[in-house]
Amino acid sequence: MSASYKAILWNRYKKMYDWVLLGFVLIYLLLFISITLVANPEVTQETLIIRAFGSLAILLLHIILMIGPLARLNSAFLPILYNRRHLGVTMFCMAAIHGIFSIIQFHSLGNINPIVSVFLSNTHYESFTKFPFEAFGFLALVILFLMAITSHDFWLHNLSPRVWKTLHMMVYVAYTLIILHVLLGVLQFETSPMFFSLLGLGMTSIITLHLISGSKEYKKDKAIENVNGFVRICSVSEIEEKRAKVVCLQDERIAIFKYDQKISAISNVCKHQNGPLGEGRIIDGCITCPWHGYQYLPHNGSSPPPFKEKVVTYQVKVIDDEVWVNPKPFAEGTTLEPAKIIN
Amino acid sequence: MAKKVGLSEEFFVGYLNDVPVLTKRFLKKTALCLLGIILIVATVLSLNQKPFSNSNFDYGIVSTLEGHLFLKPFPHLRLVNTTTNESCLLVGFGKAGAEKTLNEFEVKLGHLSGKRIRLKGQLIHGNGKRLLQISANDFPELLNEFKEETPTESVAEKITTHEGEIVDPKCFFGVMKPGEGKPHRACAIRCISGGIPPVLHSATEDYLLFDENRQPVNREVVSLVGDVVTLKGRIVTIYNWKILLLNTDDLKRQARAVQQTRTFTLMQENITLCSIK
Ligand code: HEM
């Protein structure tokens, strides 16, 4: 909550998360390598490394991409989302080991620069099946690299939220590139239908989860009735005490909180890492972000002193037990009188 | 007595140390599911890889071979002290042919073609063939015995047709597994561009490829590497190696056809979607 980006400290949960992650990584690598060595002992060390790390990276990427929609569908998944950046950086490291070993093995010690070789050895860019699949892998790795180095809070504070968000939405571009990388690469060589099936299963799960969570959000967002600039949202009883309802008005997400017989509305987007404030709660009189616990006062959208974070606020009215919100935002940190609930 | 709370009532904030009980239980279950997925994926992927060839690269082990060195049509060492009809194909360090290293040896030792030498290097062996990777650091020993400048060979009467994949022999005979197919295409292109003579790997035999004048065809075959091609030529046998002497016009026509027909093929079924000439 401080202006410094070092606010989030290591704690038991965070350490546990990383130990479990490290355990999963080691178990996967050990299992892949030992089964291959037993079933297929003629394998070379290089191929073993390239394949173990490449396949682990794509598995982790699938898990990462599923957490988002799962957490939207069921908030019990939120704690996994909370440390997702560690998953992301781990995935990048696995992909980087795979990529670097591939470049050393297949592209170095030749008569041209290894990076140039990734793009210009196989030049069948006109063909689908012969396409230089390594180029897709390389571009994906560049995107993952940019995401990994900007995942630190430092960048979140120094890049505008829009730039940061756009950069991190690029993960879907990277995912597409990696699917093509595998489809036009190793799957043109391997013959077992298992590879196609697993890849298909992974892609289907990700697309389906995104569609389901997307359509749920869309339905929630269908607000109507506009009087004097105010939009009718719901009845007072539909919002739980110390909790919020999230609506999307004029492309902005608004969190409407009920507390102590009052209703206030502020931006749904946390200043820390764009966490969903509306999925948080009011603790000790402050709206508390579910991701890392940044806090804001409901009536002015400002973090309690000495912290300096501020979000935009919205005017609220309660008329005949109905909540109305004006979608025109007030400047960040503007104090607005909460609407009183009269019983 | 504490009020019972459901999972959705619990509120977890990342910076707080204590994860609520039900959340903890849910996270444990999720972690177990993930563990299951990881075990299944690792097992399925590792068990379904194509088997690897039993060829090998004696990486880091220096062997010494003695024989007569021939530079044409490809650098090879006809082994002595062996009862077999074996000659060892020479390649350079990395993705390069042996010529550059041999030239460096010749600067010091004079003309080497046809001479008996003791050569050090790292062996590559597979599919009944042996190759030696030589490096400028492992200087050969010149033995004073001269044979002839050209190896004994037998040339087939007829021109025959052979189907197979063009690979580079260094990777294919042992340095890499897989040393063929799509994942290896770029590497084979680098090796062949670097002067390692191309090989046509067919179901029955592996042929080194040269033109009718026994000149290299590396440049001409580059766009055909990694695909199944059909090549016509006369077979020449040099010790335990078979060479296919190709008609260069034929080869150029095939290479041009591949480069000019911009055909987008869908998966491996070769469904032609569109063709731009
Ligand atoms: C510099 C970038 C990259 C290069 C040069 C590269 C190269 C390769 C090569 C040559 C193969 C085939 C290896 C084989 O014979 O099995 C391969 C396969 C694969 N790559 Fe990449 N890759 C790169 C980046 C990536 C990235 C970022 C991912 C992300 C997850 C990835 C995922 C995979 C997977 C899952 C496979 C199939 C498993 C395997 O064969 O290793 N690659 N890659």
Ligand code: FES
């Ligand atoms: S506290 Fe980190 S996003 Fe809100």
